[in-house]
Amino acid sequence: MRILLGITGGIAAYKAANLIRAFTEQGHTVQALPTQNALRFIGKATLEALSGTAIDNDMYQDVHEVRHVELGANADLIVVAPATANFLAKLANGIADDLLMNAILASTSAIYVCPAMHTEMWQNPATQANVATLRARGISVMKPASGRLTGSDTGPGRLPETADIVNFVMGQKPLSGMxxxxxxxxxxxxxxxxxxxxxxxxxxxxxxxxxxxxxxxxxxxxxxxxxxxxxxxxxxxxxxxxxxxxxxxxxxxxxxxxxxxxxxxxxxxxxxxxxxxxxxxxxxxxxxxxxxxxxxxxxxxxxxxxxxxxxxxxxxxxxxxxxxxxxxxxxxxxxxxxxxxxxxxxxxxxxxxxxxxxxxxxxxxxxxxxxxxxxxxxxxx
Structure with missing residues (x-):
């Protein structure tokens, strides 16, 4: 299966490395697509080495190849982990201001979103309304875990463990395989x-x-x-x-x-x-x-x-x-x-x-x- 892994700009972006490894060990092909802010938290070289695919998140590079359409069409499913509050808001409102958002909007594949943010941001009514909108559209939004966050705070908003995300995306459902x-x-x-x-x-x-x-x-x-x-x-x-x-x-x-x-x-x-x-x-x-x-x-x-x-x-x-x-x-x-x-x-x-x-x-x-x-x-x- 071809997985497009979107990585957005939160501290939990470093955990995407483990997620790439987990998906590839199951035999899936992973195309990592970090946002510019995600690359502040994890290096492009790490993502390329683990996924075995080159990364170029510049929407205006090789425009003639219409890369956002190609990325969206080639994905059997799309996973975004971590997904920031900003990303949830953009996806709920269809704001396509980078290559990741353009690829998602150009795709008909199933989408799985794994939020990670501070507790108050997750519980904010605006974020909850955006989550409800995405779920109503058939996008699967994972509930974040509770635990230690950035700094000394603890609460809901932590990115779930790699195994839990893989199970959320690939877990068996009643009609899986039919x-x-x-x-x-x-x-x-x-x-x-x-x-x-x-x-x-x-x-x-x-x-x-x-x-x-x-x-x-x-x-x-x-x-x-x-x-x-x-x-x-x-x-x-x-x-x-x-x-x-x-x-x-x-x-x-x-x-x-x-x-x-x-x-x-x-x-x-x-x-x-x-x-x-x-x-x-x-x-x-x-x-x-x-x-x-x-x-x-x-x-x-x-x-x-x-x-x-x-x-x-x-x-x-x-x-x-x-x-x-x-x-x-x-x-x-x-x-x-x-x-x-x-x-x-x-x-x-x-x-x-x-x-x-x-x-x-x-x-x-x-x-x-x-x-x-x-x-x-x-x-x-």
Whole structure:
């Protein structure tokens, strides 16, 4: 695994040497990226010798290589240790004034932050608000240890021991090592080169499910269909637009497949080449599209497949979901109503051969609940 290790300007920066050694001894490649202030506490030569990689933290050196994008893209995960109060404030507010911050903002990798500072600075409401903001964005912020600080003071704010940081970053989570594919958003089938048949799915439910799987340690592939809202950090994202593109992107083995995308039921037989003139009367012939999740389940019998059923308001969600469970040959069906489209909250009826579960809440809450429920169901199968 390729780890980008950010080191910020606190007295605990010297402990980054032990952290580099610990990660490299586990077989990981470490690219150390200290800030200018960090180099006041630990030498560049030490970091280069331990990591085996050269260090150049000048954002304006070799500008043509776009180094901040390269550093962010090449990292499988990002660890910042120690992280000062100043760094937490900059990250929470997206202030990119050095190479480290630019690399972080240019990356989609999972981020782990290990704060270290004086007790009063850690407990300051501004710092706590910044920590809450980062955690809400899916960034993992480690609680600092208590102990001897700079000078004679003792209290919370000490950088945790190396082994504790490694366990925080690499520790086993319930779904560590599992591969999960989540589809999200809505497909679009072209009528001509500017018009299409689509739907109003925002993709938010699929994004929250992907985020919840990421937080449980899974390796997540998110196939995003025409989604405008930001993608979660720490997941691989593939873009797709049409049913055919989504079908191709899905053709990869995985342990769990969550079909949360709203897939067009029909496509145009012969899309018009160019822009269809307003004045031309035209009959559009529609052809049914393939049932992607049913086909995937038939071809990947070892994968736990979850289909979604969008049901008209007032209809029997459980009955429709049970019918689709059998017809599609999947492991579970999550049923919800049309009213959930574009809404911040929803209700899910989860149907499996073991029974039915229901839960209402925000889409963030439902994403977490669905992942936990599927995990428990898989444990029983």
């Amino acid at each position: 591969t999960v594919t989540v589809t999200a958003g809505g497909t679009r089938e072209p009528i001509d080169q500017v018009r299409f048949i689509g739907n109003s799915s925002s993709g938010r439910m699929g994004i929250e499910i992907a985020t919840a799987y990421r937080d449980q340690g899974a390796l997540v592939l998110l196939i995003a269909c025409n989604i405008e809202i930001p993608m979660p950090l720490g997941v691989e994202v593939i873009r797709a637009s049409t049913v055919a593109e989504l079908d191709q992107a899905m053709d990869n083995p995985c342990d769990i497949m969550v079909m949360a995308a709203a897939v067009s039921d029909f496509r145009i037989d012969k899309p018009f080449k160019g822009k269809l003139p307003r004045g031309e009367a035209r009959t559009i012939d529609l052809i049914p599209t393939s049932d992607l999740i049913a086909n995937f389940a038939a071809n990947h019998t070892d994968t736990f497949c979850i289909a979604f059923a969008l049901v008209e308001d007032g209809a029997d969600v459980e009955a429709v979901s049970l019918e689709k469970l059998s017809a599609k040959g999947v492991s579970a069906v999550a049923g919800n109503s049309i009213g959930s489209l574009g809404s911040e909250s929803s209700e899910i009826t989860l149907v499996t051969k073991l029974g039915t579960l229901k839960r209402s809440g925000t889409k963030i809450e439902l994403g977490k609940w669905l992942v936990e429920a599927i995990y428990k169901i898989m444990s029983k199968v």
